[in-house]
Amino acid sequence: MRASPVRGHVEVVCGPMFAGKTEELVRRVRRARLAGLDVEVVNHALDERRGPGQVASHSGLSLEARTASDVADLRALLAGRSPDIVAIDEAQFFGADVVALVDELAASGVTVLVAGLCVTFDGRSFEPLPTLMATAEVVTRLTAVCAVCGGEATFHQRVDARDPGDPLAPAEAHVGGIESYQARCRHHLTAR
Numbered sequence: 001m002r003a004s005p006v007r008g009h010v011e012v013v014c015g016p017m018f019a020g021k022t023e024e025l026v027r028r029v030r031r032a033r034l035a036g037l038d039v040e041v042v043n044h045a046l047d048e049r050r051g052p053g054q055v056a057s058h059s060g061l062s063l064e065a066r067t068a069s070d071v072a073d074l075r076a077l078l079a080g081r082s083p084d085i086v087a088i089d090e091a092q093f094f095g096a097d098v099v100a101l102v103d104e105l106a107a108s109g110v111t112v113l114v115a116g117l118c119v120t121f122d123g124r125s126f127e128p129l130p131t132l133m134a135t136a137e138v139v140t141r142l143t144a145v146c147a148v149c150g151g152e153a154t155f156h157q158r159v160d161a162r163d164p165g166d167p168l169a170p171a172e173a174h175v176g177g178i179e180s181y182q183a184r185c186r187h188h189l190t191a192r
């Protein structure tokens, strides 16, 4: 049997907020670099939690990254580069156009690692992740821990201190600002 040639492919890491998507992306990037591979890490400009130039997890793991505001920006950033792996975090912010770019990169021999939210804060499916999941060679679907019952959280929702109807309105639910998010299982998702 002939050894299969090295070819580009797509790996998707998806789930709700707090599922460990960024941790998993950081783990794969570090591992690839240990193997001597050239990895370009890109984050969306909207993710400013640690300032520009980083992907950062909720647990404090981080990695240097280039920052792009849209797909055109992402293309410009990759122009003239031929890395072994392109790792994109917060892919949902790049919108539908990122699907074509991911396909092109994989066709040209690049391994594309794409992490992002596949659900919105009100429990709906969030493109482009579902489309990317449909054609990726590898899909890793992660869950978080439900903030109410400790069960498998496939959703997250906004917890707003100004919402008197929210049973979780106390201040401890709002670390980091007026608006924050919690992981929720389907039984405790109240935002949909």
Ligand code: ADP
Binding pocket: 015, 016, 017, 018, 019, 020, 021, 022, 023, 024, 056, 057, 058, 059, 143, 144, 145, 146, 147, 183
């Ligand atoms: P994502 O990129 O999917 O939002 P991160 O990789 O940034 O997730 O963060 C995952 C980390 O978040 C976990 O390892 C844990 O330390 C922390 N965390 C905080 N709240 C939760 C939760 N409800 N469920 C799981 N992990 C949580």
Ligand code: MG
Binding pocket: 021, 022, 023, 056, 057, 089, 090
């Ligand atoms: Mg993340």
